[in-house]
Amino acid sequence: MSDTIVSLPDQSTARIPKVNYLSKENGLLSWLLTSDHKRIAILYLISITFFFFIGGALAGLIRLELLTPQSDLMATDTYNKVFTMHGVIMIFFFLVPSVPATLGNFLIPIMLGAKDLALPKINLLSWYLYMAGGLLALYTMMSGGVDTGWTFTTPLSTHYVNTNVLTTGLAVFVAGFSSIFTGLNFIVTIHKMRAPGMTWFRMPLFVWAHYAASILMVLGTPVLAIAIVLVALERTIGIGIFDPAKGGDPLLFQHLFWFYSHPAVYIMILPGMGVISEVISTFSRKRVFGYTAVAFSSVAIAVFGFFVWAHHMFIMGISNYAVLVFSLLTMLVAVPSAIKIFNWAFTLYKGSITFETPMLYAFGFMGLFTIGGMTGVFLGTSGTDIHLTETYFIVAHFHFVMVGGMLMAFLAGIHFWWPKITGRMYPEKISQLAAVVTFIGFNLTFFPQFILGALGMPRRYAAYPPEFQILNVFSTAGATILGVGYLLPVLYLTWSLKYGAIAGNNPWQATGLEWQIQSPPLTENFTELPIMDHEAYDYEWLENQKAKEVASVG
Amino acid sequence: MSDSPAIAHGAPADAHLEHPSYLRHHFNSVEQQADTTNFAMWLFLLTEIMFFGGLFTAYLIYRNWYYPAFVAGSHQLNVVWGTLNTVVLIGSSFTMAMGVWCAETRRRRGLVLCLTLTCILGLCFLGIKTVEYREKFEMHHVPGQHYSLQSFLDPQSNPAVFAEYHDKPLALDMARHTEIYFSLYFALTGMHALHMIIGIGILVFMIFRAQAGAYTAGHVTFVENFGYYWHFVDLVWIYLFALLYLISRHQ
Numbered sequence: 001m002s003d004t005i006v007s008l009p010d011q012s013t014a015r016i017p018k019v020n021y022l023s024k025e026n027g028l029l030s031w032l033l034t035s036d037h038k039r040i041a042i043l044y045l046i047s048i049t050f051f052f053f054i055g056g057a058l059a060g061l062i063r064l065e066l067l068t069p070q071s072d073l074m075a076t077d078t079y080n081k082v083f084t085m086h087g088v089i090m091i092f093f094f095l096v097p098s099v100p101a102t103l104g105n106f107l108i109p110i111m112l113g114a115k116d117l118a119l120p121k122i123n124l125l126s127w128y129l130y131m132a133g134g135l136l137a138l139y140t141m142m143s144g145g146v147d148t149g150w151t152f153t154t155p156l157s158t159h160y161v162n163t164n165v166l167t168t169g170l171a172v173f174v175a176g177f178s179s180i181f182t183g184l185n186f187i188v189t190i191h192k193m194r195a196p197g198m199t200w201f202r203m204p205l206f207v208w209a210h211y212a213a214s215i216l217m218v219l220g221t222p223v224l225a226i227a228i229v230l231v232a233l234e235r236t237i238g239i240g241i242f243d244p245a246k247g248g249d250p251l252l253f254q255h256l257f258w259f260y261s262h263p264a265v266y267i268m269i270l271p272g273m274g275v276i277s278e279v280i281s282t283f284s285r286k287r288v289f290g291y292t293a294v295a296f297s298s299v300a301i302a303v304f305g306f307f308v309w310a311h312h313m314f315i316m317g318i319s320n321y322a323v324l325v326f327s328l329l330t331m332l333v334a335v336p337s338a339i340k341i342f343n344w345a346f347t348l349y350k351g352s353i354t355f356e357t358p359m360l361y362a363f364g365f366m367g368l369f370t371i372g373g374m375t376g377v378f379l380g381t382s383g384t385d386i387h388l389t390e391t392y393f394i395v396a397h398f399h400f401v402m403v404g405g406m407l408m409a410f411l412a413g414i415h416f417w418w419p420k421i422t423g424r425m426y427p428e429k430i431s432q433l434a435a436v437v438t439f440i441g442f443n444l445t446f447f448p449q450f451i452l453g454a455l456g457m458p459r460r461y462a463a464y465p466p467e468f469q470i471l472n473v474f475s476t477a478g479a480t481i482l483g484v485g486y487l488l489p490v491l492y493l494t495w496s497l498k499y500g501a502i503a504g505n506n507p508w509q510a511t512g513l514e515w516q517i518q519s520p521p522l523t524e525n526f527t528e529l530p531i532m533d534h535e536a537y538d539y540e541w542l543e544n545q546k547a548k549e550v551a552s553v554g
Numbered sequence: 555m556s557d558s559p560a561i562a563h564g565a566p567a568d569a570h571l572e573h574p575s576y577l578r579h580h581f582n583s584v585e586q587q588a589d590t591t592n593f594a595m596w597l598f599l600l601t602e603i604m605f606f607g608g609l610f611t612a613y614l615i616y617r618n619w620y621y622p623a624f625v626a627g628s629h630q631l632n633v634v635w636g637t638l639n640t641v642v643l644i645g646s647s648f649t650m651a652m653g654v655w656c657a658e659t660r661r662r663r664g665l666v667l668c669l670t671l672t673c674i675l676g677l678c679f680l681g682i683k684t685v686e687y688r689e690k691f692e693m694h695h696v697p698g699q700h701y702s703l704q705s706f707l708d709p710q711s712n713p714a715v716f717a718e719y720h721d722k723p724l725a726l727d728m729a730r731h732t733e734i735y736f737s738l739y740f741a742l743t744g745m746h747a748l749h750m751i752i753g754i755g756i757l758v759f760m761i762f763r764a765q766a767g768a769y770t771a772g773h774v775t776f777v778e779n780f781g782y783y784w785h786f787v788d789l790v791w792i793y794l795f796a797l798l799y800l801i802s803r804h805q
Contacts (some may be wrong), residue, residue: 107666116580118590184597192590193580222601226608228743238738241612246697247620247731256608504699529582 014029014504016423035120036523041106042421043127044097045414049490051093051134056486058086062478063445066472071462079462080147081163085137087150088168092175093134095402096264099271101182102132103413104210106421108186109202110521112512113195113530118188119181126181140167149460151261154242154253158234165235169228176221176228179267183217186210195513197532204512204536205294209274212298216263216270216305219255224260251316258309258362266305268402269369270298272409273340276362279412280344282510283359284351287537290343297343299335304333314385323382330380337373337551341366356508357428360435361412368404368442372397375450390460393453399446411438411489418493419503422519426496431489438485444478511542576773588775595779599786606745606790613738613797620731622724626706627735628801630695630721636799639682640792646675647788654781657774658766665764665777672784673757676750681758683747690736697737703729742794749787756780 020282021038031212065073074082105123109116117123140146146168148157157165190203190211231253240246242253259488281288288294310318310326344366353359375397380386388394420424448471452461457468464472506515513530514521534541574584581587619726653668693712694702705712706729709721724732760780763769769777 017633114580119594120578120580122594180601184594185603188590189599192586192593194790218601219604222605223608226605226745229745230608230612233741234738237696239697240733241616241737241739241741246733247616247623248734252612252615256611259608275592419775526755 015504016502016520017518019522020423020518021523022423022520024523033124035116035124037109037117037120037123038521038523039104040123040127041102044101044105044130046129047127047134048094048097048102051089052486054138055086055089055094056483058082058089060479060483061103062086063476065462066464067476069464069466074462076462077147080149080460081145083460084147084149085141085145085377088146088172089137090148090170090402091264091268093130093137095268095406096175096179097130097182098268098406098410099275099413100186100213100267101126103275103410103417104180104186104206104271105182107514108189108207108210110517110525111207111512112189112193113198113513113526113532114189114193115524115526117185118193119185122181123185126178126185128134129174129178129181133171133173133178136167136171136174140164140171143167151257152228152231152253153257154234154425155233155244156252157231158242166232169232173225173228176225179217180221183214184220186214186217190214195530195532199532201292201295202286202532202534202536203295204274205277205288205291205298205487206271206274206512208295209270209272209277209298211269212302213270215299215302216267219387220260220267223256224264227256227260230256232462251313251318254313254316255309259306262309262312263302263305265398265401266301268406269409270301272365272406275409275413275416276344276365277340278510278512279358279416281348281537282416282508283354283356283362283534284348285353285509285539286347287535287539288343289346289349290339291536293339294343297339300336301333304329304336307379308333310505311380311385312469314382315389327380327382331377334373334377334380337369341370341373355432356415357426357431357435358412358416360432361408361415361438364435364439364442365405365408365412368400368408368439372400372402372405375400388453390458391453392449392457392459395459396449396453399449404442404446408438411435414489414493416426416508416515418496419507420514420519420521422497422500423503424496424500425503425507426489426500427492430492434485434488434492437481437488441478441481441485442481445475445482446470448474448478509539509542511537511539516545569754574772576771584773591775591779592782595782598751599782602749603787606742609738609742609745610793610797613742616731616734616738617801620728620734623706623728623731624735625802626709626721626724626729627732627739628798629721630690630693630705630712631739631799632689633799633803635682635686636795639679640795642675642679642682643791646672646679647785649675650781650784653772654691654777657769657777659666660770660772661769662764662767665770666761669757669761669764673754673761676754676757680747680750680754683743691739695736697733697740701736703732706732739798746787746790746794751789753780753784756783789790 021036025034031043034040034043061074063077065071065079065082067073071079105117144164146161146163146165148163148165150159152165152169190207194203230239230241234242241248242250244250277288277294308326308330310322311330314326316322375393379388379397380395415426415431418424452471452475453466455468457464503519505518508515513532516530517526577584577587581590598724649668649671653665655674656662656664656668690696694700695705703726705715706721706724706763707726709719709723715721723729757780760769762779764777
């Protein structure tokens, strides 16, 4: 049998099953007290979307201010607060929980053949912690905000600002525990809850990516927590650990902070890479090329990710030898990332590619993440870093990875699994349009920033020399288009909840266990304990299953 | 590979035959449930190690930089109270271990007794710690605005400590770094005490549940996992005791 299968099932006879996880119980309390991983995923999806649009509105304000060289829309210290809150909300309340807490929560137990995550109540607790942290961050914003930048750099945060560092710190601390519990839950589930026959190397790459990200969450986040506690103690009672006047070292804060916050970017991107593996395989109708290499590259990113943090501090006065070592280690991370990109490209090779919306987003991811990753190598080289750091080049680099990479992956995943989550299809044409609009808007917004950075425009200022205006106008115009690209999915996905076509169990003819059950799934996912008797991404197995089904019905 | 727990415990066929009330719906067998929650606890303790790890790193760096200040600061701590607290805490770990044994062998009254003793010993520890904190407060050794360098610039101002160690006065610059030592002292022991307080809260909850017989019907993972936590907190203290109280005892 050929290894490519292109026929999609007839969906006209599909019906939404009467009994599913959405219809099982009704009422607000049944949601707020649920321990069903799928319902918690929905709670997360709604809340992170809310925070995404708050962070997005702040980004809009930043871009509007930068439309003109003078600081005229807002005062310069207001501008500081706006970009700080944009960073805090987007990183801690959108990017870190984005894919893991929504899609990961929903899919990992199903992909492993389990009825739920190992610790369902802890899972719900982590949502409440997330909400507590999020509401505290909102309160902070409304009661005057904070202007340290999302990095809380000492001694600025401990001595020189009188904005709400403490409440923001507390918000991040609490949200951090939400992230720790999510990671802990995933690791335990992956180790202990796999169905019979689900060996480590039969797990979907989505699960491998989440496993790697969870290791980072579990080992990195507590270090951030203690760093924030020390900042809070320094601010309130002046304990002096980071205070040079008393012999403390502000650089130690940066070491502790980046020991979490660099791995945190892999916490953000790895789950996205998991999504891309699933999407690329499904819409090329091929097993992911080099499955084992892709699986191990996730773990390699997690491991290397812990040893590169000081590249954020090349100009902060660390020793030349440290710069040398961290520069080398930083470039090593490019290796597993490149392994992934090459393997996805080889998966496409001779596949039967179709261009559904998730695939368009996945293509967007591959291009933009590659640019973001390669510019990371520029910045890892200490010579160029000294020229480029603290300029818009940095801003463009991490937005290419985080927005161009992660957000594209998030949207790819949301579209890909939307039929499974809701039982209904999203409208294909308009969503393809949204994917293209997002891609164009994104490039127009952030590509000029690479040039601005290389020309020397510093980040974090509300005003800039007039010769940079033309590129900033491009960037602001792009941000507007990007905004439209993000609003569209909210509108048509909401519309599809009621009016979308019925999806059926497996609209994409994908091989994952999640596609072999009804959509939306039952509360306990499976009617009987599944037994995994084939490899992951085995399209031949799927074809045989279909043949069997037809035979038994006939 | 057959390391999947569901296979290891042969769950699928007879999962519904024995279905005790404490088996949560999403597990296939009691063994899988116990195995899973134990693993989760070990992982949680790993995050705790990382949490304290940040502080230990700070300790390591500053102790290397400001060794004389750390020695002088350490001399201001009361080793007798510290030793007593170590004994109290190790004792509480023993009663906790006995509690786990009582739960496993289904001795309800023994379990309640052990948990109560653990709780009392935990409170003793916090009591002694309060006495020590008070001493530091009176000596103006709490970092912040009221921190005083007098004990380090003029060691004879504190005759009891001077009689024991005969500390030489520190230069002003080094004396100021004792504040870093006390910062770490309060951060580390404070975090530890916070963990003790949380532990005591859970212990009180467990004592009531144990009285109702919750842990002596064959389902002991909660007691077991709490035991891991309690021993971990104990272990952290043993490090703190050595690192904070026993710097240069024999030089």
